[in-house]
Amino acid sequence: MGKSSKDKRDLYYRKAKEEGYRARSAFKLLQLNDQFHFLDDPNLKRVVDLCAAPGSWSQVLSRKLFEGQKDVEGRKIVAVDLQKMSPIDHVTTIQADITHPKTLNRILELFGNEKADFVCSDGAPDVTGLHDLDEYIQQQLIMSALQLTCCVLKRNGTFIAKIFRGRDIDMLYSQLGYLFDKIVCAKPRSSRGTSMEAFIVCLSYNPPQDWEPKLDINQSTEQFFEKIPSLNGISELSIDDQSHTKAQLPSWSLEERSIAEFMSCGGLDSFDSDATYHIDADDSRQRESLDPVQSPTNPPYKEALELKRRGKLTRAI
Numbered sequence: 001m002g003k004s005s006k007d008k009r010d011l012y013y014r015k016a017k018e019e020g021y022r023a024r025s026a027f028k029l030l031q032l033n034d035q036f037h038f039l040d041d042p043n044l045k046r047v048v049d050l051c052a053a054p055g056s057w058s059q060v061l062s063r064k065l066f067e068g069q070k071d072v073e074g075r076k077i078v079a080v081d082l083q084k085m086s087p088i089d090h091v092t093t094i095q096a097d098i099t100h101p102k103t104l105n106r107i108l109e110l111f112g113n114e115k116a117d118f119v120c121s122d123g124a125p126d127v128t129g130l131h132d133l134d135e136y137i138q139q140q141l142i143m144s145a146l147q148l149t150c151c152v153l154k155r156n157g158t159f160i161a162k163i164f165r166g167r168d169i170d171m172l173y174s175q176l177g178y179l180f181d182k183i184v185c186a187k188p189r190s191s192r193g194t195s196m197e198a199f200i201v202c203l204s205y206n207p208p209q210d211w212e213p214k215l216d217i218n219q220s221t222e223q224f225f226e227k228i229p230s231l232n233g234i235s236e237l238s239i240d241d242q243s244h245t246k247a248q249l250p251s252w253s254l255e256e257r258s259i260a261e262f263m264s265c266g267g268l269d270s271f272d273s274d275a276t277y278h279i280d281a282d283d284s285r286q287r288e289s290l291d292p293v294q295s296p297t298n299p300p301y302k303e304a305l306e307l308k309r310r311g312k313l314t315r316a317i
């Protein structure tokens with residue numbers, strides 16, 4: 001959340017502070033859950049939060065799975081991020097890269113080699129400002145999250161992930177259809193209307209019976225999915241190459257693209273993403289300014305600020 005006055009008036013930003021969430025994105029997961037109720041399942045035991053820092057989704061998971069719950073035996077939440085995360089009750093945090101196979105082993109170890117019931121990923125790379133490159137890296141991250149999920153999720157489990165609805169997103173829907181019984185593209189009311197961001201909700205994981213997915217640092221996405229003929233060429237999904245016209249796409253025909261059901265989540269009574277926190281000008285009540293719920297532990301810009309303070313931040317020419 002930036003420092004501009006508009007951001008500071010953002011209703012969800014303020015509500016997040018009031019309710020003790022580290023980021024406004026908590027409301028996206030809450031609104032997705034209002035629609036699909038995946039976190040209300042009493043049988044939910046093992047949950048993975050990929051790309052979890054600063055941790056507002058993990059806070060939602062912790063509250064849903066543990067607060068006021070009687071039967072919490074066997075419940076475990078594992079949160080993974082490249083960034084270090086401050087502790088959250090009932091959440092085991094791992095500082096790791098989701099694209100590395102070692103991360104999968106660490107998650108499985110923490111689950112005693114049992115599979116997870118639910119995996120979510122709100123992953124977003126640092127943006128470069130080069131639109132095509134940013135979209136490409138984001139799609140690579142989704143593919144990494146999907147591969148890890150295929151190895152850790154149990155049959156009938158649920159996977160949700162942030163996506164950007166780019167040009168070739170319909171092919172991703174189509175391919176996910178081979179792995180899950182139902183795919184929905186959902187847009188929570190708290191996700192900005194102007195953003196291409198949405199979430200794929202993949203229900204009932206149902207891969208081919210004889211497929212044993214395995215992560216290997218040396219194999220491509222294509223090799224990972226090669227045992228599933230219908231998924232061959234899935235890596236082409238992630239290359240949004242401007243030079244590919246529909247007619248030129250190597251192994252994809254228009255029939256292979258599918259349109260996922262689209263759903264707006266959060267109910268008509270929830271606030272619009274651009275709503276501002278309204279304070280009447282003549283309201284004389286004492287207002288308290290709330291500190292951030294959790295300051296960033298080790299943000300990437302920390303080193304740059306330190307260099308700038310010492311006058312050593314120079315731009316290469």
Ligand code: SAM
Pocket residue numbers: 022023025026050051052053054055056057058080081082083096097098099122123124125126141
């Ligand atoms: N869901 C989080 C929350 O509610 O607080 C916000 C997630 S933030 C939008 C995206 C996160 O993705 C960043 O913290 C970033 O470090 C993480 N990320 C990006 N690439 C990653 C990778 N390869 N492995 C692990 N985390 C990654």
